[in-house]
Amino acid sequence: MARSTLDAAPATGADRGAVRRRRSPLQLIVQIVGELLITAGLVLLLFVAWELWWTNIDADIKQDQALEEFFSDVPVPPATAGPAPSAGSVPPVGEDFGEPAVLEQAALTGTFGVAYIPRFGEDYSRPITAGVGTEVLDNLGLGHYPGTAAPGQVGNIALAGHRQTHGQVLDQIHTLVPGDRIYLQTRDGYYTYVFRNTEIVLPDQVDVIAPVPTDPAAEPVDRILTLTSCNPRFGAQERIIAYSVMESWRPPEAGPPPEIAEQVARTAGRG
């Protein structure tokens, strides 16, 4: 039994070799072109997988590193130091800390802040990094348009973020509801913005990041936060713009706003 199998094997191999040798040059060319086309198809599929899946993993790692660096400079008081445990006492609504401290434009370099948006999830904390080039947006979360206001400043702080891929930091931007809080943290304090409305514009409408959005000539009086991302999802024919207005701020000594105290502590601990 075993012997006959062994005998048969080389014979089959020789037959196959004979068939191969009889192939004409044309057949060989067709075969190589076919294999290259199949390879190209697989490479394109791999690119889609890389873009939609791997870039998110990659960006999350880099954003965690950026947060770690940020929190190495900005110590966060433990969540219990804030007014959180004193639930029975007067709630800290309407606390007034005066004019907000504002980072100078020169200090707006690297990862200078963190954004917390509870609507996007309890764990949503993304670094804010100066610049809107691909090297920032692809790796470091929200990008701050150079020349726009600092957090807390009168005018318009404009941030861009990916809707899809590369961490998709603004994937859920269309789920914001008027009244939702968006919290920005810098080493100078915590700034609470209240979401007002979204707008969908063409990619060349740059006046949405003007100090007074859509009115570049006007003198700003409000403290506006503008988020920009691509629209529709998985496309970039338009831009979705989310406007928020500043409601309050807290100096670092006062601790984070109670609503996000746990979130801040978690983010700082993770970093």
Next chain:
Amino acid sequence: MYGLIFRALPGPLWVRILLSVMLVVAAVAALMVFVFPWFSQFNPLTDSTIGSP
């Protein structure tokens, strides 16, 4: 083409299978680490900024 490469690899069958798997892994890694990040800059679908960045 891939048949030629497979036959050109040295060693017994299992070594050649191992070598071809390693070649495929190396090609995928090179694409993901070098080629795709570079190619990504030409992808207009991920542009989320206003104006020309």
